[in-house]
Amino acid sequence: MPADCFRHEALGVVFQVRGSRLQVLLWQRAAPPFEGSWALPGGQLLAGERLGTSAGRYLAAKVDIPEIAHLEQLETRSDPARDPRERVLATAYLALVTPGARPRLPGDTAWHPVDELPACAFDHGSIIRSARERLRAKLSYTNIGFALAPETFTISQLRDTYAAAIGHPVSATNLQRILTRRAVIEPTPDVTRSARGGGRPATLYRFASRGLVVTNPFAAFRPREAGTLTS
Amino acid sequence: MPADCFRHEALGVVFQVRGSRLQVLLWQRAAPPFEGSWALPGGQLLAGERLGTSAGRYLAAKVDIPEIAHLEQLETRSDPARDPRERVLATAYLALVTPGARPRLPGDTAWHPVDELPACAFDHGSIIRSARERLRAKLSYTNIGFALAPETFTISQLRDTYAAAIGHPVSATNLQRILTRRAVIEPTPDVTRSARGGGRPATLYRFASRGLVVTNPFAAFRPREAGTLTS
DNA sequence: CCAAAAGTGTTGGGAATACACCCATGC
DNA sequence: GCATGGGTGTATTCCCAACACTTTTGG
Numbered sequence: 001m002p003a004d005c006f007r008h009e010a011l012g013v014v015f016q017v018r019g020s021r022l023q024v025l026l027w028q029r030a031a032p033p034f035e036g037s038w039a040l041p042g043g044q045l046l047a048g049e050r051l052g053t054s055a056g057r058y059l060a061a062k063v064d065i066p067e068i069a070h071l072e073q074l075e076t077r078s079d080p081a082r083d084p085r086e087r088v089l090a091t092a093y094l095a096l097v098t099p100g101a102r103p104r105l106p107g108d109t110a111w112h113p114v115d116e117l118p119a120c121a122f123d124h125g126s127i128i129r130s131a132r133e134r135l136r137a138k139l140s141y142t143n144i145g146f147a148l149a150p151e152t153f154t155i156s157q158l159r160d161t162y163a164a165a166i167g168h169p170v171s172a173t174n175l176q177r178i179l180t181r182r183a184v185i186e187p188t189p190d191v192t193r194s195a196r197g198g199g200r201p202a203t204l205y206r207f208a209s210r211g212l213v214v215t216n217p218f219a220a221f222r223p224r225e226a227g228t229l230t231s
Numbered sequence: 232m233p234a235d236c237f238r239h240e241a242l243g244v245v246f247q248v249r250g251s252r253l254q255v256l257l258w259q260r261a262a263p264p265f266e267g268s269w270a271l272p273g274g275q276l277l278a279g280e281r282l283g284t285s286a287g288r289y290l291a292a293k294v295d296i297p298e299i300a301h302l303e304q305l306e307t308r309s310d311p312a313r314d315p316r317e318r319v320l321a322t323a324y325l326a327l328v329t330p331g332a333r334p335r336l337p338g339d340t341a342w343h344p345v346d347e348l349p350a351c352a353f354d355h356g357s358i359i360r361s362a363r364e365r366l367r368a369k370l371s372y373t374n375i376g377f378a379l380a381p382e383t384f385t386i387s388q389l390r391d392t393y394a395a396a397i398g399h400p401v402s403a404t405n406l407q408r409i410l411t412r413r414a415v416i417e418p419t420p421d422v423t424r425s426a427r428g429g430g431r432p433a434t435l436y437r438f439a440s441r442g443l444v445v446t447n448p449f450a451a452f453r454p455r456e457a458g459t460l461t462s
Numbered sequence: 463c464c465a466a467a468a469g470t471g472t473t474g475g476g477a478a479t480a481c482a483c484c485c486a487t488g489c
Numbered sequence: 490g491c492a493t494g495g496g497t498g499t500a501t502t503c504c505c506a507a508c509a510c511t512t513t514t515g516g
């Protein structure tokens with residue numbers, strides 16, 4: 001291999017909220033290096049292939065592609081020593097899976113709560129933490145929750161989803177009002193039936209858009225009225 | 232070259248505020264493809280080299296390295312057709328240069344206002360726009376202004392810097408109060424002498440830190456008091 | 463009627479913009 | 490003293506967390 005030419009892999013940080021916890025999809029390495037450690041799904045970039053396509057292709061071995069509601073590039077790691085065998089550049093992607101998806105996983109693959117990561121191979125642990133930070137931030141200023149929530153949901157369910165992804169308690173009351181005012185979610189005509197033991201039926205909501213929308217643009221120092229010119 | 236091995240280049244989007252405008256450093260191509268178009272500085276990643284190091288090395292031909300006050304990775308472009316000759320992956324970096332720097336540039340290299348970009352080679356135009364968006368956002372929630380401002384400055388000078396980088400008018404009054412309250416800037420004991428024509432001498436300020444600090448973390452849906460657990 | 467869950471009204475605090483006004487200097 | 494630019498005080502607005510209260514169901 002010429003010196004000015006490099007292997008390149010695409011890695012997917014697949015998040016799903018399962019059982020009120022944010023979990024990440026990992027597979028356990030059976031061979032050195034990092035034998036027994038857990039790694040992100042991914043693999044080599046092929047000729048003529050884009051990185052995003054490549055990430056999707058490797059994830060297809062774990063989850064059905066349509067179940068990936070959102071995929072976005074995170075960052076590229078280039079430490080020459082990140083793989084002890086030979087140099088491999090890695091571009092990480094954030095992939096979000098809606099809770100409806102219950103993919104049948106290969107035997108070496110499992111979900112792990114992001115707050116209790118096992119020993120991870122290579123630099124994958126730090127990549128996962130970086131992905132989690134990105135997700136947390138984007139939940140605050142975009143509608144990215146659509147990729148973690150089912151088609152329709154009650155506010156309580158959505159609160160649990162946000163709480164799991166963000167990592168702290170979330171108020172259903174305020175969540176409803178904020179996301180409604182931002183027009184991120186909207187009520188459907190339907191309601192749930194009460195659970196046993198009673199309780200008022202909940203309105204079912206849905207996300208207004210299933211594509212990423214920035215709802216809270218960074219706007220510090222901007223005057224209230226127009227004025228787009230530099231001065 | 233094996234099919235599973237790729238050329239990779241690092242590109243630098245170098246921004247500097249010059250003459251009240253945000254400008255980007257470009258060089259004009261003398262040979263096809265895109266002969267006569269303007270391109271970002273950069274070049275091939277070498278064996279054993281990190282991408283950030285590589286970007287810095289290529290930028291060293293244009294500006295003195297210590298003048299680069301901030302360097303951060305933006306994104307990796309992988310369209311197989313982005314270079315018509317052969318496939319090259321490109322990782323773009325955002326590089327900010329303080330206004331003191333007045334580098335002597337090679338003959339084919341020049342500054343261009345980001346609002347009036349010339350015809351750009353490859354996908355460099357879209358990379359520059361993406362870098363500008365990142366800069367604009369980070370000015371709102373980090374202290375990244377330190378990398379565009381001189382060591383000490385008056386609030387008026389800082390307002391001009393922010394206005395140029397963000398692209399809309401900025402109020403000096405509010406800029407001062409916001410950045411002071413966030414402890415991003417602090418007054419020095421020094422003041423400027425009045426310009427001809429009079430006027431009160433201005434306090435000289437400096438940035439409290441010359442490393443990137445997130446001052447305005449995304450905090451929607453977070454309860455006021457503690458509570459770090461998931462529920 | 464009571465418990466349980468959902469949803470609304472209201473309050474209060476904090477942050478940011480706008481604007482009026484005061485301060486310090488040169489001429 | 491007056492023009493010029495720097496800085497502070499204050500009002501207004503907006504967003505959001507908190508919490509009390511109402512609504513709607515099951516038993």
